[in-house]
Amino acid sequence: MVECFASLQGEGFHCGQAAWFVRLAGCRNACAFCDTPQSWDMNAFARRSEEDLVREAVESGCTNCVVTGGEPMLHNLDGLCRRLHEAGLRCWLETSGSEPLSGEWDWICLSPKKGVEVREEYYRKASEIKIVIGSDEDFSFAEEQAVRAGQDCLLYLQPEWSVSNAITQKITQYILKQPKWRLSLQMHKFAGIA
Numbered sequence: 001m002v003e004c005f006a007s008l009q010g011e012g013f014h015c016g017q018a019a020w021f022v023r024l025a026g027c028r029n030a031c032a033f034c035d036t037p038q039s040w041d042m043n044a045f046a047r048r049s050e051e052d053l054v055r056e057a058v059e060s061g062c063t064n065c066v067v068t069g070g071e072p073m074l075h076n077l078d079g080l081c082r083r084l085h086e087a088g089l090r091c092w093l094e095t096s097g098s099e100p101l102s103g104e105w106d107w108i109c110l111s112p113k114k115g116v117e118v119r120e121e122y123y124r125k126a127s128e129i130k131i132v133i134g135s136d137e138d139f140s141f142a143e144e145q146a147v148r149a150g151q152d153c154l155l156y157l158q159p160e161w162s163v164s165n166a167i168t169q170k171i172t173q174y175i176l177k178q179p180k181w182r183l184s185l186q187m188h189k190f191a192g193i194a
């Protein structure tokens with residue numbers, strides 16, 4: 001486990017809502033734009049018990065728990081979700097979809113990455129798909145993902161932070177022509193919060 005903290009969800013449909021974040025260690029995807037490369041090595045972090053994680057989440061007073069990474073699905077999260085639900089928290093997942101799905105989720109944010117195969121079950125179960133846009137070529141990748149999404153799945157385009165100023169205008173123009181998409185800004189980074 002890399003870190004746990006209370007903050008505001010900065011991205012996607014729940015942007016602006018208070019949540020307890022659980023950042024799990026481990027990721028094999030090595031995305032060039034990753035903003036949490038410190039989380040990749042699972043062995044670099046101490047293991048924590050589910051009981052411990054849930055106790056902290058409850059003590060935070062938050063009613064939403066975002067489980068993120070790294071790639072959290074490198075871990076079987078059946079037990080953690082069950083315990084969080086028993087404690088009255090909603091469970092929100094952030095995943096690339098590269099690993100087998102476990103746990104019961106109230107919200108699944110699927111964020112496919114170029115060159116990383118997404119398991120089919122994620123397209124059926126995703127509440128939202130979020131594509132990071134860093135260059136013009138990423139729009140066609142986004143469309144490839146959108147055709148695989150379920151009917152009620154929300155679709156978000158999010159500027160890659162390092163080129164945010166230049167690409168946000170392009171995303172805006174794109175959404176005006178393709179209004180099935182919504183803009184997701186990383187609100188927490190603009191606000192200077194975790």
Ligand code: SF4
Nearest residue numbers: 027029030031034070
């Ligand atoms: S899947 Fe997420 S955590 Fe893993 S390398 Fe890509 S951006 Fe980073």
